[in-house]
Amino acid sequence: MLLAAASSGLAAGLDPLALIAAFGKAFNDTRYVTAIWLVLPVIGLLERHGLQERARALIAGMKGATLPRLLTGYLLLRQIISALGLTTIAGQAQTVRPLLAPMALAAADPRNEAEADRVKAMAAATDNVGLFFGEDIFIAIGSILLMKGFLEQQGIVLTPFELSVWAIPTAFAAFAIHALRLWRFGKVRR
Amino acid sequence: MIALPFVYTVAGLVFAASALLAAFDGSKPRHWVNAAFWALLALSMLAGDRLGDLGNGVLVIGLVGVVAIGRLGPASASAPEAERQERATRHGNRLFALALVIPATALIGTLLFRAVPWLVDPKQVTLVSLALGALLAFGIGLAVLRERPLAGLQEGQRLLDALGWAAILPQMLASLGLIFALAGVGKVVGALASEVIPGGSLFAAVLAYGLGMALFTMIMGNAFAAFPVMAAAIGFPLLIQHYHGDPAVIAAVGMLAGFCGTLMTPMAANFNIVPAALLELKDRNAVVKMQVPTGLPLLAFNIALIYWAAFR
Numbered sequence: 001m002l003l004a005a006a007s008s009g010l011a012a013g014l015d016p017l018a019l020i021a022a023f024g025k026a027f028n029d030t031r032y033v034t035a036i037w038l039v040l041p042v043i044g045l046l047e048r049h050g051l052q053e054r055a056r057a058l059i060a061g062m063k064g065a066t067l068p069r070l071l072t073g074y075l076l077l078r079q080i081i082s083a084l085g086l087t088t089i090a091g092q093a094q095t096v097r098p099l100l101a102p103m104a105l106a107a108a109d110p111r112n113e114a115e116a117d118r119v120k121a122m123a124a125a126t127d128n129v130g131l132f133f134g135e136d137i138f139i140a141i142g143s144i145l146l147m148k149g150f151l152e153q154q155g156i157v158l159t160p161f162e163l164s165v166w167a168i169p170t171a172f173a174a175f176a177i178h179a180l181r182l183w184r185f186g187k188v189r190r
Numbered sequence: 191m192i193a194l195p196f197v198y199t200v201a202g203l204v205f206a207a208s209a210l211l212a213a214f215d216g217s218k219p220r221h222w223v224n225a226a227f228w229a230l231l232a233l234s235m236l237a238g239d240r241l242g243d244l245g246n247g248v249l250v251i252g253l254v255g256v257v258a259i260g261r262l263g264p265a266s267a268s269a270p271e272a273e274r275q276e277r278a279t280r281h282g283n284r285l286f287a288l289a290l291v292i293p294a295t296a297l298i299g300t301l302l303f304r305a306v307p308w309l310v311d312p313k314q315v316t317l318v319s320l321a322l323g324a325l326l327a328f329g330i331g332l333a334v335l336r337e338r339p340l341a342g343l344q345e346g347q348r349l350l351d352a353l354g355w356a357a358i359l360p361q362m363l364a365s366l367g368l369i370f371a372l373a374g375v376g377k378v379v380g381a382l383a384s385e386v387i388p389g390g391s392l393f394a395a396v397l398a399y400g401l402g403m404a405l406f407t408m409i410m411g412n413a414f415a416a417f418p419v420m421a422a423a424i425g426f427p428l429l430i431q432h433y434h435g436d437p438a439v440i441a442a443v444g445m446l447a448g449f450c451g452t453l454m455t456p457m458a459a460n461f462n463i464v465p466a467a468l469l470e471l472k473d474r475n476a477v478v479k480m481q482v483p484t485g486l487p488l489l490a491f492n493i494a495l496i497y498w499a500a501f502r
Contacts, residue, residue: 021247024247026366026368030364031234040350042288042331043289045342049285049337050280121471121480129453151441154426162438163438170495173492
């Protein structure tokens with residue numbers, strides 16, 4: 001990444017010291033992107049007291065789950081939780097590997113390993129879709145702040161809310177498209 | 191007035207605590223590497239404005255150097271599974287209520303602090319509220335769960351170590367985007383685009399912007415890096431200034447078009463390659479392949495949404 005910055009900067013005729021200073025200034029000006037991690041001690045504290053286990057119990061409580069129903073339910077939950085800014089409650093390591101993938105395999109009952117891999121990959125994909133198209137509804141997520149910062153430099157002042165409200169139509173579309181795919185995924189496999 | 195420095199101070203203290211905890215955790219391999227990494231980040235948060243541009247540049251090189259030379263050590267374990275299970279049953283849904291303190295404070299603060307512009311910088315109400323919410327939730331959480339403050343900070347360090355280098359990846363990519371803008375990459379892409387886009391066609395401009403966001407995201411692996419480039423190349427000069435489109439729609443939905451690109455690239459390793467490894471899949475691109483049929487129609491939807499909603 002530094003190489004990419006160096007080559008484009010040098011090609012534009014910046015001398016190395018000026019380039020390091022420019023990158024330093026850019027890094028200092030974008031600290032708000034990393035400041036989001038100040039919530040981690042709270043999340044860690046709650047996880048220590050069983051937040052993930054409680055969330056698992058909630059999802060495991062849904063009985064009679066077919067594969068499409070299970071993954072569609074997870075998609076919806078993941079979108080809603082991400083929209084509340086709780087993006088790190090679930091995730092590939094936190095929920096997909098220990099919880100969603102085993103449950104999806106149990107619901108799908110695959111005939112061979114290739115099929116099992118497809119089911120697991122779909123579980124991972126569902127988590128990503130739910131996260132990406134839920135998180136931007138939350139007003140303090142990094143990407144919203146990045147857009148706000150860019151527009152401010154161009155002299156356009158918008159509140160995070162005015163931006164995040166426009167993530168809602170796409171959130172519905174993502175749910176519709178992916179849920180349709182999950183439904184067909186379950187049918188093809190039956 | 192409470193503004194960004196307050197937020198950076200809170201974040202800086204979290205990173206500083208992680209650095210100290212890592213430094214004194216002799217049981218962990220490479221704990222000095224983790225300590226150095228979080229200490230540099232704490233320094234950036236607490237004193238970045240006093241370091242000067244060159245100082246900050248050296249700090250970034252230091253961060254990259256620590257990762258490149260030392261490789262971050264692994265995260266330590268949390269409480270044992272059985273213990274967490276027992277606590278989960280005991281605390282029940284109170285855990286969700288505690289988790290909701292942060293977003294609730296962020297939302298309420300954003301709405302309330304607007305009324306007192308002399309107290310909180312009106313442009314930063316959301317971030318300030320978020321930091322306040324985190325402090326509030328930490329305090330209430332310690333009281334309700336009867337936990338020591340040190341245990342909470344240790345859990346924070348565990349999650350930071352699990353993130354590792356990925357913790358500063360978005361900020362690095364955002365900085366890279368600014369450098370690209372400085373070096374005129376946006377202008378180059380814009381000049382290229384203006385040659386490709388038929389003059390006077392609004393739809394072609396929207397199409398180029400949406401596809402460009404997705405493609406550039408696939409190359410860079412992150413929509414954060416693509417956004418400043420495409421916004422500077424097409425979004426701002428053409429769609430906002432020339433065609434007078436709604437900046438909120440163009441920015442927000444453009445970013446989401448980029449997210450569709452994130453679904454379709456192995457460059458977004460965190461989301462697409464790491465899970466394949468975690469789930470022990472034979473094909474490391476299995477997750478990407480599974481996401482493409484969702485990503486493409488959704489990209490089409492986003493482009494149509496910009497075209498219809500931004501130019502009403």
